[in-house]
Amino acid sequence: MDLILLLEGLKTIFQPYNFLITCFGVAMGILFGALPGINASMGVALLLPLTYNMTPVAAMAMLLGIYCGAMYGGSITAILINTPGTTAAVCTAIDGYQLALKGKAGKALGISNIASFIGGIFSVIVLMILAPLLASVALKFGPPEYFGLTIFGLSIITSLAGEHLIKGLISGVFGLMLGTVGLDMINGSPRYTFGQINLYDGISFIPVLIGLFAISQVLLNAESPESLSLKKARIGFFEQLPTFAEIKSVMKSIINSSVIGTLIGILPGAGATIASFICYNEAKRWSKHPEEFGNGSLEGVAAPEAGNNAATGGAMVPLLSLGIPGSETTAVLLGAFMIQGINPGPLLFRDHIDLVYGIYAGLLLANLAFLIMGLFSVNLFVKVIQIPYRILLPLIVALAFVGSYSVKNSLFDVGLMLAFGVLGYFMKKLQFPTAPVALALVLGPMAEGSLRRALIMSRGSWLIFIQRPITLLLLMLTVLSLLFPIIRDKVSRRKITTNI
């Protein structure tokens, strides 16, 4: 990590436009996070089209602002009305709502905010140290290694997505099939385009993303479009500030959760939600007062919140250094890079190091921004999220329409978005996870390209994948990650039968 470059990055991010756009992103993120049924990946996908004409730093800073803001925002509704705004805030609701019932909502919100901030900053520091190291290793990667990496990423995402391994795999393979649509990457012949010129470039990623993540969710929400009604509680500023003793009591949990959350974020396929659950459980296990968990324990709020924000910086590690998205939201961020014409990965560190440090600075600013916004204007957010869903949902759809249109000025893309929205709706109904489709759509062509290039390198010999140590390791990890859910199911089933 180079401090001079970091200072340059900070200088860039504090330019008025970049500063404002980051804060805008954070504010939007808090709103998206707080609103139940609307989450970070949806928010990033929806506002992604706004970044077309932005500089790379501004674009990434805004979108990362949404990501970080949403991880804090989810706790607002979790605490106030026991309805987590994002799945990453489910654990926060357990103790947070209890605290609210005892009249300590402000305290819970304050702890949540501060814990999120500490977790987030910690993960950014880890990112700044780890990403360049990984990138320098990856610079030596050739096509076989990239094949191993993309396959590993695909396997983790499909196997961890959802409870049913088979359905996750089917979603993933479906995404792979979609990825083959378009002109062949090596000899240019059209594949699966069915005569549609619009498909020659492949199935446009952004409309699919917006459709799968945003539209499908809107359709689900449409089934019960009641609006939230929060009590007219005014949260005072000083209410939120914890006492010295309170900080001391939660500090250990926050630090533990920051570490755990960052590590889980780094792992492709595991993100903020899993991080929050694990951090909550670990905090309970190591707490001096485990009996308080479930009854309004401050640790019970601090731990998952630190964890879910720590996962944001962690998830950026594989994205920046390897170009592999590890979660829904980072897959959307990958799309943002693609729009800017930049490929994340080791070459990013070689050719666009200023952008990398701009991203670091943006993350630092984003974390600071939600801390301040949360402490000073939480009441404003509470007011805004009471917008009726009957107005909010059409707004989202209208935004999705114009966003998808603006990619290529193409109504075909809008139709594509709608088709995938409806598809995603049915997939969710049938409990097929949707994230693997989007990720496979991106990783599939990468995998195929690496595979074919590797075999050209080896002149047709498949042994190349076993002869190169890193590739072999990655392929073994792939097999492990596919077996993991099966083993996990067998173990839990055995536990059930032995307990009878």
Next chain:
Amino acid sequence: MGKTAGKMAEIIGGLIALVMALLWLVMSFSLDQNNIGGSLGLGPGFFPRLISCIMIILCVPYFLQIYRSKNRDVKIQISKIAFLMIVVCILYVLLLNVIGYVITTFLYVMVSIYILGGKSSLSDVIAALIIVATLYGVFRLVLLVPLPSGIFI
């Protein structure tokens, strides 16, 4: 309110995946016929063939799982509201180039608000106007994205 499906829906879903995989598989052979770079390694048909075979193989445990879980019933309900929303969205796409962005979007928002339970009160109309104005302003004027203009704006 709405149709209840269950296992039938899961079966249909699986069949769609299966049919798609078969389609991909069959078409993959004709892809290789066009392959000029046969000596350059794998042709364009290899990967699609591979993944469609994997999909077909995956369908076996999938259908088995459905067959075995006789008691667990996945209740699917497609609500009328969601269905209406989809129809309105389709109309939105179709009319965009005909009537133009601003009016179509305004109509869309108004109708959707109504479907979702609004009573077309004045505040709803104002909200719709604000939405359309903001989107038009941001995308057309600030980002300079040309928006579909039909007969009207």
